[in-house]
Structures are given as C-alpha cells and as structure tokens.
Amino acid sequence: MAAIAPIGLTKEILGTAMQKLNGSSSTGSDFGQHLKNALSQVASAQGAAGQLSEAFESGAEVDVAKVMMAREKSALAFEATLQIRNKVLSAYKDIVSMPV
Numbered sequence: 351m352a353a354i355a356p357i358g359l360t361k362e363i364l365g366t367a368m369q370k371l372n373g374s375s376s377t378g379s380d381f382g383q384h385l386k387n388a389l390s391q392v393a394s395a396q397g398a399a400g401q402l403s404e405a406f407e408s409g410a411e412v413d414v415a416k417v418m419m420a421r422e423k424s425a426l427a428f429e430a431t432l433q434i435r436n437k438v439l440s441a442y443k444d445i446v447s448m449p450v
Contacts, residue, residue: 392427399424 399420406412 389431392424392431395420395424395427 399417402412402417402420406414406417
C-alpha cells in the first residue's frame with residue numbers, strides 16, 4: 351500500500367483505512383457520522399437556498415445571481431445525495447442476492 355500516491359480526499363480516505371486496518375482509530379468517527387454530516391450539509395444548503403429565495407420573492411434587495419447559485423448548489427447536492435443512495439441500495443441488493 352505504500353506505493354500508492356494519495357492526493358486530496360483520497361489521502362484522507364486512505365489514511366483512515368490504514369488506521370482501521372492497523373487497529374488504531376484515533377479519529378473516532380465512523381461511516382454513520384460522516385453520512386450524518388453530509389446530510390446536514392445538504393439540508394443547510396437547501397435551507398440557505400430557501401431563505402434567499404424567500405428574501406428575493408418578498409422584494410428584499412438580494413442579488414439574483416446569488417439566489418440562482420444557491421438554488422443550483424442545493425439542487426446539485428440533493429441530486430448527488432440521491433445518486434449515492436441509489437448506488438448504496440444497488441450494492442445492498444447485490445450483496446443480498448449473492449449465493450451463500
């Protein structure tokens with residue numbers, strides 16, 4: 351595994367995997383916690399987009415570009431969440447249908 355040159359997020363994932371394989375988990379975070387954090391970020395993006403949209407619709411001076419960017423960011427985050435969910439469900443179905 352030392353021959354792999356990790357970059358960016360891959361470095362973090364590889365480091366966490368190596369800690370788990372070696373039996374030392376100094377971070378204390380698990381998959382559930384990462385999933386919960388990601389979902390809360392998606393929810394906050396949707397909330398921010400909703401607030402900006404309401405402010406724009408009520409006549410407050412809000413830049414239209416900011417509103418559109420927030421809405422697109424929210425939509426993209428939600429779509430990515432749906433795609434991840436679909437992949438996880440597909441993997442689960444594959445595992446369940448495996449012969450024992």
